Structures are given as C-alpha cells and as structure tokens.
Amino acid sequence: MKVAIVGASGAVGQEFLKVLDERNFPIDELLLFGSSRSAGREYTFRGKQITVKELKHNDDFKGVDIAFTSAGAGISKEFAETITRYGAIMIDNSSAFRMDEDVPLVVPEVNGDDAFVRPRGIIANPNCTTIQMVVALNAIESLSHIKRVHVATYQAASGAGASAMAELRKQYEQIVAGETPTVEKFFFQLAYNLIPQVDVFTDNLYTKEEMKMFHETRKIMHSDIAVSATCVRVPVMRAHSEAIWIETERPV
Ligand SMILES: NC(=O)c1ccc[n+]([C@@H]2O[C@H](COP(=O)([O-])OP(=O)(O)OC[C@H]3O[C@@H](n4cnc5c(N)ncnc54)[C@H](OP(=O)(O)O)[C@@H]3O)[C@@H](O)[C@H]2O)c1
CATH class of the missing domain: 3.30.360.10 (Dihydrodipicolinate Reductase; domain 2)
Incomplete structure (x- = not known):
C-alpha cells in the first residue's frame, strides 16, 4: 500500500510515523509532506530514510491509497482536491470537514462502519x-x-x-x-x-x-x-x- 503523511514534522505527524510502525501497517511506500520549512528534512521509517516533500498542487498523490493529513484545517481545505483527485482516501485530523454531512466522522471503536460511506473520499477524525x-x-x-x-x-x-x-x-x-x-x-x-x-x-x-x-x-x-x-x-x-x-x- 502507498501511504502519505501530510504534516509529518508536526506533533500528530510524528505520532503517525510511530503508530504506523508499531501497528505493522502494511506499507510498500511512504511519502512525507510538509511546508517549505520542513521540506528536505529526513525521517527514518523502518530503517529507511525518507525525505519530506513540499506540499504543492501537483500529481504527487497519484497512486497513493491513504493520505493521513494533519497540517491544520486551512491546508486540508486547500489541498483536499489535490490529495483525493486520483482516488486516495484522505483521513483528516483537522477540524476542516468534521461536521460536513458528506464526510463521515469516525472513531473506529464506535462507528467504524460510517467510514465506508465517503462520497468525497474524505474521512474526518474527531477532536482528541x-x-x-x-x-x-x-x-x-x-x-x-x-x-x-x-x-x-x-x-x-x-x-x-x-x-x-x-x-x-x-x-x-x-x-x-x-x-x-x-x-x-x-x-x-x-x-x-x-x-x-x-x-x-x-x-x-x-x-x-x-x-x-x-x-x-x-x-x-x-x-x-x-x-x-x-x-x-x-x-x-x-x-x-x-x-x-x-x-x-x-x-x-
Ligand atoms: N496535537 C494534537 O493532539 C491534535 C489532535 C487532533 C487533531 N490535531 C489537528 O492536527 C493538525 C496538526 O496538529 P499538530 O498538533 O500536529 O500541529 P503542529 O505540531 O503545529 O504541526 C503542524 C504540521 O503542519 C505542517 N504544515 C503547516 N503548514 C503547512 C503547509 N503550508 N503545507 C504543508 N504542511 C504544512 C507543518 O509542517 P512544517 O514543519 O513544514 O511547518 C507541521 O508538520 C491540526 O489541524 C490540529 O488541530 C491535533
């Protein structure tokens, strides 16, 4: 599976990296994104160095299966179309889409089934x-x-x-x-x-x-x-x- 993390340098992004490894999440390729501030920084995932790319409106998300996004609500809104355009499922940590009717708001232990109906290809994650x-x-x-x-x-x-x-x-x-x-x-x-x-x-x-x-x-x-x-x-x-x-x- 091809997975992307948007906001990799952040408090949430760093937890994503740890949890994906701990849970042995099936990842063939991992892409990391951030702003120009963290672009070029390297993080180690399962023994491999991965360089953070700058998030831009381009085709970087082509072939991505799941994108975990945590770069703030404004960035999620601005880049949702770019991220989901080629079929990636955007699992968004920000407050951008939580209350939108056509975006499921999911806690897997409670309403996991809601995640299967996602007309915009977005699943929102609630407030902590x-x-x-x-x-x-x-x-x-x-x-x-x-x-x-x-x-x-x-x-x-x-x-x-x-x-x-x-x-x-x-x-x-x-x-x-x-x-x-x-x-x-x-x-x-x-x-x-x-x-x-x-x-x-x-x-x-x-x-x-x-x-x-x-x-x-x-x-x-x-x-x-x-x-x-x-x-x-x-x-x-x-x-x-x-x-x-x-x-x-x-x-x-
Ligand atoms: N902290 C929590 O416990 C928590 C819990 C639930 C939800 N959230 C939500 O998750 C989001 C991130 O929170 P956080 O606590 O991880 O914040 P944070 O530590 O401040 O990290 C923000 C991340 O967003 C990236 N970013 C900022 N501007 C960007 C841009 N223009 N393009 C690409 N990436 C950009 C930053 O990258 P750079 O280093 O390049 O700036 C950084 O990786 C927020 O929406 C927050 O409300 C946080």
Whole structure:
C-alpha cells in the first residue's frame, strides 16, 4: 500500500510515523509532506530514510491509497482536491470537514462502519477530547441510552502542537532562570498554571473546543445526547484526562 503523511514534522505527524510502525501497517511506500520549512528534512521509517516533500498542487498523490493529513484545517481545505483527485482516501485530523454531512466522522471503536460511506473520499477524525470520551460512552450506550453528559477535561500541551510543547518546556526553563516566561501559543502562561480556556469563546460562552465535544459526540454516536464540557489546559507535556458525569435513561 502507498501511504502519505501530510504534516509529518508536526506533533500528530510524528505520532503517525510511530503508530504506523508499531501497528505493522502494511506499507510498500511512504511519502512525507510538509511546508517549505520542513521540506528536505529526513525521517527514518523502518530503517529507511525518507525525505519530506513540499506540499504543492501537483500529481504527487497519484497512486497513493491513504493520505493521513494533519497540517491544520486551512491546508486540508486547500489541498483536499489535490490529495483525493486520483482516488486516495484522505483521513483528516483537522477540524476542516468534521461536521460536513458528506464526510463521515469516525472513531473506529464506535462507528467504524460510517467510514465506508465517503462520497468525497474524505474521512474526518474527531477532536482528541471527543475521541477518548466516546469510546467510554459507547460501551455505556449499549446498556442504556445516555441522555446527558457533563465533562471536565485536563488537556496537555501536546494538543496544541509541537511548538506549544516547546513553549511549555521553555516557560519552565525561563521561570527557573528567574526570567519572565514567553507566552505565544497559549492564552496565558501555562507553566505552574491551569488555563480554563482551550480555543476561543463562541457566542454562547462555551469555547469552540467545548462546542466540538457537543457537536462531534452527537454525530459520531448518531444520538441526541446533550454534552456540556469545560475544557482546561493543564501544564503537562502529553496525555489528556477527563472526568465525565453521565445520566442514562435507565439505571445501569
Ligand atoms: N496535537 C494534537 O493532539 C491534535 C489532535 C487532533 C487533531 N490535531 C489537528 O492536527 C493538525 C496538526 O496538529 P499538530 O498538533 O500536529 O500541529 P503542529 O505540531 O503545529 O504541526 C503542524 C504540521 O503542519 C505542517 N504544515 C503547516 N503548514 C503547512 C503547509 N503550508 N503545507 C504543508 N504542511 C504544512 C507543518 O509542517 P512544517 O514543519 O513544514 O511547518 C507541521 O508538520 C491540526 O489541524 C490540529 O488541530 C491535533
């Protein structure tokens, strides 16, 4: 199988490389893409050096079976046609297509069958906080319909990308050195702090991240479930946690 990763140098792209290897994914040829910033960089996959190519509107995706894309929503929108034109399945990590009716939003453990209906050749991957929650909810839904969920998240720096992880590390170093920490990637200093705001606020005063948990959960579970989320960034490098309160229709 010919596989492509778009955004190979990023936090998600690097995890793709690790997981594809760990899972022994059947790959005959792997192509890596990025912007001009990472083009030319080399990564080792199964003992072979692979050079990152610059993502352009050309025929590079001819013959590609699956393209895992994680270079941000804008890039996914701009390049979807170029990537899928010759039949590649685009599995997209960004928020670009998640709520589009003709794009399935899939967590394999929950609604894997939805992936078979993909009119645009695109399968969207949900927000990280939604994914881990619906895996747990789905098991309970099989016992009784879930009416409501209140969830509080504890989200690591990794969710904001590679440069955000670097910023957290740098903030700790700066504070230890008695310097004022640099704040660019987060709304406030994250080191030694908690930030009860992930992404921007919407009109209803939930943040975009919190509303994603509402909308995406309903689409994935094909359910009228009501989700109220409070998303908090915590000063750890990796791994999100969640505290979830669930109201079922019948006692479980
Ligand atoms: N981090 C997470 O846990 C997580 C979880 C779910 C979804 N996502 C989503 O996945 C996407 C990537 O997130 P990330 O955390 O991996 O971000 P990141 O660490 O900032 O990496 C971004 C990647 O996009 C590439 N890129 C940027 N502009 C590009 C362009 N014009 N052409 C080609 N490649 C370009 C970058 O390549 P260069 O090095 O060349 O700039 C880099 O490889 C985002 O949409 C994010 O919302 C992230």
